[in-house]
Amino acid sequence: MTNRLFYGDNLDVLREHVASESVDLVYLDPPFNSNANYNILFKSPAGTQADAQIEAFEDTWHWNDTAEDAFDQVARSGNSKAFDLLNAMRSFLGENDVMAYLSMMAIRLVELHRVLKPTGSLYLHCDPTASHYLKLLLDGVFGADNWLNEVIWRRTGSHNNAKRFGPVHDVIHFYRKSAAYRHRPVFRPYTRGHVESYFKKEDRRGYFWTNSIHGAGTRNGESGKVWRGYDPTAAKRHWAVPSDLVTALGVDPDLPQHAKLDALADLGVIDFPPVGSGALPTYRQYLDRSPGLLLQDIWAYQPHTRGTLHGSQEGIDEDVRWLTAQGDEERLGYPTQKPIGLLERIIAAS
Numbered sequence: 001m002t003n004r005l006f007y008g009d010n011l012d013v014l015r016e017h018v019a020s021e022s023v024d025l026v027y028l029d030p031p032f033n034s035n036a037n038y039n040i041l042f043k044s045p046a047g048t049q050a051d052a053q054i055e056a057f058e059d060t061w062h063w064n065d066t067a068e069d070a071f072d073q074v075a076r077s078g079n080s081k082a083f084d085l086l087n088a089m090r091s092f093l094g095e096n097d098v099m100a101y102l103s104m105m106a107i108r109l110v111e112l113h114r115v116l117k118p119t120g121s122l123y124l125h126c127d128p129t130a131s132h133y134l135k136l137l138l139d140g141v142f143g144a145d146n147w148l149n150e151v152i153w154r155r156t157g158s159h160n161n162a163k164r165f166g167p168v169h170d171v172i173h174f175y176r177k178s179a180a181y182r183h184r185p186v187f188r189p190y191t192r193g194h195v196e197s198y199f200k201k202e203d204r205r206g207y208f209w210t211n212s213i214h215g216a217g218t219r220n221g222e223s224g225k226v227w228r229g230y231d232p233t234a235a236k237r238h239w240a241v242p243s244d245l246v247t248a249l250g251v252d253p254d255l256p257q258h259a260k261l262d263a264l265a266d267l268g269v270i271d272f273p274p275v276g277s278g279a280l281p282t283y284r285q286y287l288d289r290s291p292g293l294l295l296q297d298i299w300a301y302q303p304h305t306r307g308t309l310h311g312s313q314e315g316i317d318e319d320v321r322w323l324t325a326q327g328d329e330e331r332l333g334y335p336t337q338k339p340i341g342l343l344e345r346i347i348a349a350s
């Protein structure tokens, strides 16, 4: 299954070709129920109509036999929570276009849930038109406990409207299949302002700031025990040595907590406050060994910010910059095309 592309209705493809619990990662960018017909909008990169008019998709939905059939299929799917939710929506919304759209989505989400491995994740890209109905559906299909994020992606610079605030964001719902899901932290460059205000001190290794080697909450194991006269439990904390720090300094990350702290102290990267002051030791986090800022759940390119990031020529969140109509090499002319950088973040994280 390397580099295999299926062309067709995803419901049939999933049922006929994709085994249960065989998929690591799902990203779906379905029609948004935006009531637009994109057939006639497909343009070439130059902005002219493409020679072969491609039937993009019809993003309009009506309550009809197909919708009723999708609804019945969810009833028979065996996912009773998903059906309870869909049924509740039907009583609330009635048999209308939105309900037709949600039924079409529900039966496909049931299949996507089936094919994901227990370690897998799903990202559903949508916009505020239907995002909160879709969130409820996903809670029904995946279980609300498996919801992880509502990522906000800035899809355009402005969308002017004098009667309300300009709608410029899409929503990406992020769910795990189970608690065994895999997630890897993704980092972005610090801003220069952050570096200037935090990494002010300097020793022979370079610029650093003092960061904590303890986390909130008490623990019963060694990480809760007194080390060199400092009691984390008394401060309602526990020893928590960041693994990237340990690895970067060549210390064995599998050492017990106190041995790790001893190794770091021997390297001279731990600062000790007076014993009995109530303060706990800190470590020197060096700028050139710091991974950057952990990615948060707002992904918003900021135009005209080149030169403001540390160690990067890019502007803020430029890797997820929206595609522009003119002069954008990546843009193929399809109206709902997403940038590759967006998918790269998702793949890197999962």
Ligand SMILES: C[S@@+](CC[C@H](N)C(=O)[O-])C[C@H]1O[C@@H](n2cnc3c(N)ncnc32)[C@H](O)[C@@H]1O
Pocket: 008, 009, 010, 011, 029, 030, 031, 032, 056, 057, 334, 336, 337, 338, 339
């Ligand atoms: C919002 S667009 C996706 C845009 C795409 N992510 C990109 O960057 O170009 C929605 C896509 O879903 C496809 N689609 C709609 N219903 C489908 C179905 N039942 N099975 C497979 N694809 C479907 C449409 O043809 C359309 O290409």
